[in-house]
Amino acid sequence: MNIKPESLRTFVAVADCGNLHEASEILGRTPSAISMTLKQLSEQLSAELFETDRKSNLTPTGQFVLEESRRALNSFDESVRTIERYTKGEMGVVRVATVPSVASHLLPAVVSRFQQKSPKVRLELRDTDSVMVATAVRNGSVDCGVASLSFASHDLQHELLLEEPFGLVCRPGHPLANTTQPLKWQALEGVTFISNGLCEQIRNERFMRINSRTAIQVHNIVTLLGLIQQGMGVTLLPRLAVPDGGEFCFLPLADKTVVRRLYFLENRHHRISPAGQLFKEEVVGSFKEQKI
Numbered sequence: 001m002n003i004k005p006e007s008l009r010t011f012v013a014v015a016d017c018g019n020l021h022e023a024s025e026i027l028g029r030t031p032s033a034i035s036m037t038l039k040q041l042s043e044q045l046s047a048e049l050f051e052t053d054r055k056s057n058l059t060p061t062g063q064f065v066l067e068e069s070r071r072a073l074n075s076f077d078e079s080v081r082t083i084e085r086y087t088k089g090e091m092g093v094v095r096v097a098t099v100p101s102v103a104s105h106l107l108p109a110v111v112s113r114f115q116q117k118s119p120k121v122r123l124e125l126r127d128t129d130s131v132m133v134a135t136a137v138r139n140g141s142v143d144c145g146v147a148s149l150s151f152a153s154h155d156l157q158h159e160l161l162l163e164e165p166f167g168l169v170c171r172p173g174h175p176l177a178n179t180t181q182p183l184k185w186q187a188l189e190g191v192t193f194i195s196n197g198l199c200e201q202i203r204n205e206r207f208m209r210i211n212s213r214t215a216i217q218v219h220n221i222v223t224l225l226g227l228i229q230q231g232m233g234v235t236l237l238p239r240l241a242v243p244d245g246g247e248f249c250f251l252p253l254a255d256k257t258v259v260r261r262l263y264f265l266e267n268r269h270h271r272i273s274p275a276g277q278l279f280k281e282e283v284v285g286s287f288k289e290q291k292i
Helices: 005-017 020-027 031-045 060-087 100-105 107-117 130-139 197-201 205-212 221-229 274-287
Strands: 092-098 121-127 144-147 157-170 194-196 216-218 235-238 249-252 259-266
Touching: 005 020, 005 031, 005 060, 020 031, 060 274, 092 100, 092 130, 092 274, 100 107, 100 121, 107 121, 107 274, 121 274, 130 144, 130 259, 144 274, 157 221, 157 274, 194 197, 194 221, 194 235, 197 235, 216 221, 221 235, 259 274
Parallel strands: 092 121, 092 144, 194 216
Antiparallel strands: 144 259, 157 235, 157 249, 157 259
8 A cells, every 4th residue: 555645644634624625725736636635545545534525524534544644744744854954964973084183273163163053963083193094984984084195095085175384393492493494404414303104295305314214203193292392302293283382393394395285085985974065065164264
């Protein structure tokens, strides 16, 4: 039995009005069209719904069908509203992976604005390095990500969000801390340099030789900054990766081509949800306003 919701809606309107004429005005249909719909519904149910053709009194079956129709239509209408909210991005879950510097510096403002616009959307955020962000986007454990491009990102859809300069990071008491001019690569020759995973993004040949000779390589930024703070050496980091507050000095480089590029990453084989698309628009708009 294939009873359409509109057939039940027509029946409820007629039962409430008690006649075809008033129901036709409410439904925007002719009385003859409504009468035909009721006839088909009665035939489908193999039962009479009204005591007479005047439609003023329901049969016992009609009364039962009316109660069930109201329940079914309320459920159907709520489902339609839920579908509409989902397709408009007003509900759902958005899973995001990002590099730690973005998570701590740029995402809070984005998340705040997004929650104001879509308060019923749940955000699941995780921070990790760029390779793991790309891996999570590829395997579907997150819907999207913000990271630098890496070998793990080659088959992902990506959109450039911003560029930020690398700089030399040292503690305030380091001999280089008082340098007033942008640093040239030779400034790194006479100091203890601590390498980190982000250094792999710098393809300058002179720096690559310096980086290859380092005795210490640290991949965790918190650990790296702890070593810098203890005076064990210097490193190169993007501006966003260096905490504000005076604990560290960030010294600009003379080579202005040395930048980290951050991208919005998506799996090109799977579309993100409507809520995910709204989150992306918020991220793209916010990041492109940044001046670093």
